[in-house]
Amino acid sequence: MALGDNILISPDLTMSSEWIRGTVIEVEENSFIGTVISAETEDGNVFFGKPDLFKTVA
Secondary structure, three states, X not given: OOOOOEEEEOHHHHOOOOOEEEEXXXXXXXXXXXXXXXXXXXXXXXXXXXXXXXXXXX
């Protein structure tokens, strides 16, 4: 995943009943847990977590 990619954000992060669309705003290499993705939804909420909590949109 790269900056600007359209993605789906896991309900585990959003507490929603389904995956929510968002845009990658940051990709960080964290020395403790590895890669961390930050994504913003259309309504301005920001979620971050490990890459397995995000899916790329075709």
